[in-house]
Amino acid sequence: MARRQDRAAGGTNGTPDGGKALKRKTTPTISDVAALAGVSTATVSKSLNGRDGISPTTRAKVVAAAEQLGFRSNALAQSLLSGRSYTVGLITNDSFGRFSIPVMLGAEDALQAGQIAVLLCDGRDDPIRERHYIRTLAARRVDGIMVTGRRADPRPPITLDFPIPVVYAMCESTDPRDASIVPDDEHGGTLAVEHLLATGRTSIGHVTGPSDFRAVRLRAAGAEHALRRAGLSLAGGGPLHGSWSEEWGRQAATILLRARGDLDAVFCGSDQIARGVADGLRAAGCAVPDDVALVGFDNWTVMTEASRPPLTTIDMNLPLVGRRAAETLLASIEGTATSGTELVPCQLVVRESTRV
Amino acid sequence: MARRQDRAAGGTNGTPDGGKALKRKTTPTISDVAALAGVSTATVSKSLNGRDGISPTTRAKVVAAAEQLGFRSNALAQSLLSGRSYTVGLITNDSFGRFSIPVMLGAEDALQAGQIAVLLCDGRDDPIRERHYIRTLAARRVDGIMVTGRRADPRPPITLDFPIPVVYAMCESTDPRDASIVPDDEHGGTLAVEHLLATGRTSIGHVTGPSDFRAVRLRAAGAEHALRRAGLSLAGGGPLHGSWSEEWGRQAATILLRARGDLDAVFCGSDQIARGVADGLRAAGCAVPDDVALVGFDNWTVMTEASRPPLTTIDMNLPLVGRRAAETLLASIEGTATSGTELVPCQLVVRESTRV
DNA sequence: CGGCAGGATGAAAAGGATTTCAACAGCTTT
DNA sequence: AAAGCTGTTGAAATCCTTTTCATCCTGCCG
Structure with missing residues (x-):
């Protein structure tokens, strides 16, 4: 199944840590520190945890001993307690x-x-x-x-x-x-459409994923609210639902253009769909953003940056x-x-x- | 920063578990089980862990008690020991x-x-x-x-x-x-080129990432080995190094076509590059796979499936x-x-x- | 000089589970 | 009936750390 690469060095060394092994057998415990410092474990615990009632001299002694041993408190024991x-x-x-x-x-x-x-x-x-x-x-x-x-x-x-x-x-x-x-998906939909409206677009389509996704419904609702407040509604009469794929975006671009000659913006339910829409629009001779502006969703840089042109999008602040x-x-x-x-x-x- | 959604129910309930709270104060310990079953903790431990030397009657009694209490052994205590x-x-x-x-x-x-x-x-x-x-x-x-x-x-x-x-x-x-x-990147490079050779391609280019990536060098080496064994060498004289982007793939497609009119295959260092190459070739009027075959690397389905046509690729079995x-x-x-x-x-x- | 306050320290218990070994009951064997 | 054996069970030690409370010592005050 797998082959092992030949190496000049290290092949013969069977131990996990090779020459890096330490002399110590087991990890030191608080008792080891106590013994080395010549105090009780109680004193060690207090010293290391900054409790008061410990003289500076003792504390220093304990800290030195702990250092020397490389002591690290056992979180398991602490948790148990x-x-x-x-x-x-x-x-x-x-x-x-x-x-x-x-x-x-x-x-x-x-x-x-x-x-x-x-x-x-x-x-x-x-x-x-x-x-x-x-x-x-x-x-x-x-x-x-x-x-x-x-x-x-x-x-x-x-x-x-x-x-x-x-x-x-x-x-x-x-x-x-x-x-x-x-x-807040609804808010995201609103943001997208408000941005499109602010840049002067008025005939705005919405291409998105399957309607049984709650996020899809919320984003569409947010978009429609924003449009309604501006006295507008979605180009195409409502959201176009399809799969979460570039292919669907390409098809939807054609559909929208055929339905609405005056289309000047599309808000998409995902960056993947948006990239498909961008490709579809370009193939139809429609320039982005000059003829049609485009907003995606997710801020998935793999898509937003690779798309031509790069996509304006909604980031969910994950x-x-x-x-x-x-x-x-x-x-x-x-x-x-x-x-x-x-x-x-x-x-x-x-x-x-x-x-x- | 964030807004809280209004809800009809549950808003007034301040406890973390609401009505789901159990009567029990703390999680039961092995002593609780022992007490309920009327045996010692040692017996409980052995019963629950399938150790032998416990009579079936006792074991059943213990198991019942543990069940009743919803006892779950404390992994922290076990680890400590x-x-x-x-x-x-x-x-x-x-x-x-x-x-x-x-x-x-x-x-x-x-x-x-x-x-x-x-x-x-x-x-x-x-x-x-x-x-x-x-x-x-x-x-x-x-x-x-x-x-x-x-x-x-x-x-x-x-x-x-x-x-x-x-x-x-x-x-x-x-x-x-x-x-x-x-x-095994080298092996991956070999696999890709061998597949291209097996499908009858002979003028094979390699478009890949920056040469300071070890993986890039290994994949190229694997590809060149395979070609050498077939008495061939890379179209273009060697690997074309660029960034890990679709954009570079698009450019590289043009470069390769210009340098070699007889180009009939490209092996790419990543699926992203391969997708760019696919787009670049199509834009240049070159059909994939009829004129030029294409192999990517990574089996990143987002790229391989969205590419037109879908990409043959190397999966690293991560x-x-x-x-x-x-x-x-x-x-x-x-x-x-x-x-x-x-x-x-x-x-x-x-x-x-x-x-x- | 005795008593006391106060600070520093340590013994011991606690936390939950496992394991060892001793004790014990019940039975068989001589 | 005594001795030996087997099969169950439990007391206690152990893992490592923290915390409480008692003890001890020093120095100060009366």
Whole structure:
């Protein structure tokens, strides 16, 4: 199956650390430090943790001994005693795809600041697997659980048979008593259309994904609100629903142009669709942004930058979603629980496709 | 910053679990189970862990008591005693991007089978941050560490002041005594060119990324080997180096066509480049695959499927890289250490761009 | 000089689970 | 009936750290 590369050096060395091995057999414990410093473990603990009631001389002695031994306090023992593991579980069902990752990074960053580590659990949309993970996390006595996933309709809450704070990021829980953090899709749709209106466009189409996605409906609603406030409505009579693909974007471009000769802008439900629309428009001899302006959704740079021209788009601030989820979870762990859904605002990112 | 959605229900409920709260104050311990079953904790432990020397009657009684209390053994306490945390740290410097994710998923899958959990650490290419994480992982007494990252040249090994097994996945360590698992890029290059040769192409160009990437050099070397064996050489005299972008692919297509009128195939260093080449060729009136066949690299479906036509490409088997890394790490934890670099073979994925 | 306040230190318990070894009950064997 | 054996069970030690509370010592005041 795999082949091993020949190497001049190191091939004969069977130990994991090679010449880097240290003399020490096991990692030093607080008792080792105590023995070396000639004090009790209690004194070591207090010295190293900055408790007062320790004379500067003793403290210095202990610190030196700890240093010399390379002592690192055993977090497991600390957790056992404190009852807090300073760990949270992160369950995803997006297989850490395009949407989960930024959320996860934002969350990890916020948690790490609180000295909290993250245990990874890839649920793979398998409820059994998810149950298994929840049991594992329970056994490990995590302080909280964060559930994230692909963007879709609200999901049933995870079932715990023990009381641990849970926060849902990106994927809302159907139980309104749970805390969920999601992007404000409706607001995103509004932002996109308001930008198009502000640049003087009036005949605006909307090409988007399947209508059974809640996000699709919300973005369209936001767009239509903005239009209505301007006394307008969607070109083509309503959103054009299709798949989340460039191919659909290409087709939709043709459809829109045929239906409305005066089309001067298209707001798309994703950057992938937008890129397809851009290609479709160009193939039809229609210039972007001179004839038709284009706004995408997601700010997925792979698409926005590769598109010709680069796409103006809506950024969902996913790292912020993750960060807020982490903060909410932390607060909940500290005892200040929240419930309900928090919407994180989207942001307009302007590029050439809406140049005036 | 964020706005909170109004909800009819749940708004007033301040507790984290709302009505779902259980009566139990704290999670039950083994002593609780022992008390309920009327036996000692030793007996409970043996009963629940399938040790023998326990009568069936007692075992049943204990199991029933544990069930009734919803007892779950505290993994922290177990770890403290056993000296093994059944946890490994995963340090990445790719911010879990396109390359790390599949590797990570493969690894997580293999580790999970060994009942081992994964602690997430995003190093962000910051050595200080990385150090910090290593200290945290040490304190948590992880059984091993897995280092992964963006594909590039070998990286300096992480420095540990304690003996823990480490495995490098995707990013090779410069120390040959370390265990590293990486895709076999050279083999990938060979596979691509052999496929083109097998479909009757003879004038084959190579458009790829910057030459300071080791992967770029290896893929080119593999391609040239295959050509040499067939008595041929690269059209254009050698690899065309540029950026990892579609734009470069488009330009390179023009360059190659201008230099070689008889060009009948292009092997690209990435799917992104290949897609650009496909667009460039089409724009120049050159049909893919009828006039020129195309092979990409990465099997990044976003690119391969959206390209017209869909791209034949090389898959690096990243989940397998992760899986092998996990297996190597597990073996190392169990005492069977390995050193040196293991190459995971690539795989040809045929699509329309090389149709005959 | 005795008593006392106050600071520094250490013994011991706690946290939850596992394992060893001793004790014990019940049975068989001589 | 005594000795020996087998099969169950539990007391206690162990893993490592933190915290409480008692103890001890020093120096100060009366």
